[in-house]
């Protein structure tokens with residue numbers, strides 16, 4: 636029977652055997668010289684580079700995929716300098732010009748006086764996990780393409796709008812009822828992204844989308860993301876006065892949301908430009924003509940200074 640004290644008596648040769656028989660690849664870099672003091676022999680079957688070709692941290696950096704290299708090297712250096720244990724995922728280049736996804740888990744070893752002495756770590760082959768993640772992402776994209784919901788904002792997507800427009804167009808043509816459209820585009824959104832970042836840009840789009848949903852009243856009214864930072868509202872059985880009222884409501888609701896946009900030349904919060912049009916569909920006009928006519932009004936609203944509504948007189 637062995638007791639706990641046996642563990643302390645494991646010889647260094649046993650440690651070495653254990654380390655070199657795991658799937659994870661152990662390594663050590665001396666901080667002062669930035670040279671490999673050790674790397675497990677498992678590295679060669681995985682990446683093809685010979686064990687004795689890992690001389691310095693530069694060899695490690697050179698064998699990282701160029702798209703991952705700067706970020707990973709800067710991250711690892713800054714964490715190590717700060718004495719913080721860390722991990723990084725990256726594509727390691729193989730000798731035959733392929734790559735393998737690696738998770739490098741790093742422990743910073745310090746001297747008694749607190750200075751960094753060495754980095755030790757394990758490289759794990761995470762290719763299978765990455766393949767599964769990529770597969771999931773592509774399935775998610777496929778599902779999104781098949782669905783009627785915009786993945787970011789949660790409101791209807793362009794596909795749903797196109798389908799509904801065909802239905803409502805036919806319905807309005809046979810009933811002789813007016814059909815209205817509102818196209819709305821956030822002003823100076825590029826500057827918004829530039830200033831606040833893409834993630835906050837996404838949050839802004841979601842907030843505006845949700846607000847537009849609130850502006851609707853009719854049971855068949857639809858708010859959809861038309862593309863990028865452009866939205867469309869479809870209002871069946873709604874005349875020009877009704878459509879203008881909804882457009883005004885949208886503008887007021889966005890104003891009330893008061894989403895900060897300090898770089899906006901229009902003021903200090905997010906605004907939108909809006910084009911509005913109403914038709915009773917007839918044979919000489921297609922749904923595409925209708926959208927284009929409303930889009931021209933949106934363009935006019937942008938040209939005339941933004942943060943305003945322009946209405947098509949005759950379509």
Ligand SMILES: Nc1nc2c(ncn2[C@@H]2O[C@H](COP(=O)(O)OP(=O)(O)OP(=O)(O)O)[C@@H](O)[C@H]2O)c(=O)[nH]1
Nearest residue numbers: 820821822823824825826828833836837863864937
């Ligand atoms: N965050 C985020 N930004 C997006 C998305 N879709 C489009 N954009 C950004 O929206 C910006 C649109 O820029 P522009 O077409 O120049 O329009 P703008 O800056 O709003 O200027 P005006 O419309 O003329 O007032 C681009 O920077 C796009 O990258 C998205 O899903 N998320």
